[in-house]
Amino acid sequence: MCAKRNNPEKMSEQPEYADDILNARGDKSAIWDTAETEHSKRFFENLMKMAECFTMIIEDIIDDGYTEYDIKKLVEVQDTTRATAEMYGTGFLPTSFYLFSAVPKDQNTPGDVQVSEIWQKIHERDDKYFARTLSSFFSPKTQNDVLSGYLDLFDRTDDDGGFLVNTDDRQLLWDWVVALVKCAIKHEHEVRKPVIVESAGKEDYTHERFPDDSQRLIKYADMWDVEIEW
Secondary structure (H helix, E strand, O other), X not given: OHHHOOOOOOOOOOOOOOOOOOOOOOOHHHHHOOOOOHHHHHHHHHHHHHHHHHHHHHHHHXXXXXXXXXXXXXXXXXHHHHHHHHHHXXXXXXXXXXXXXXXXXXXXXXXXXXXXXXXXXXXXXXXXXXXXXXXXXXXXXXXXXXXXXXXXXXXXXXXXXXXXXXHHHHHHHHHHHHHHHHHHHHHHHHHOOEEEEEEOOEEEEEEOOOHHHHHHHHXXXXXXXXXXXX
């Protein structure tokens, strides 16, 4: 299966799904204008590999007789994602992924650093949240039009009671998701411009952009053992 094939580690008109590829809250223009980094390039590469891996797993499931699945729409979204990222050449992919899935909908109370439920469940590799993690890349419309038939994959079992997506493939897909998380953390740390602010004899490790989110970003780096530097 896929586990044997892969191992992790501006134009005027946007193509179909371009605005839905990663549908973050906030100012979309600011997302599309996010600077490109080596981390955003790696994020894109990993996202494409994960999408190809996911497609291979579904192809195997179809070969096993589950013909209700169809990969045509997934391939279409995959191709559009690739074309959009290549045409824009920005860091919107990891930035949008972070803003939509890593920042809790209910903003922090003062002094409280919350992590999002989705990223907490990614850290736990909670299979029940794989579908939600996957869908977090897309708008509700694309979820309904494209992904709705695939979001039960991690729950489905065969006639013998075994999961359709076996343990090895589950772990491999989670490895790809974790790779995306790590790239997003590194990318956000860089584009937000890390800075050390001295006040009352103390050093505050923060960022010039979105400083209110700095402590959460640092917490995520600690959770996934991501080295970030000031």
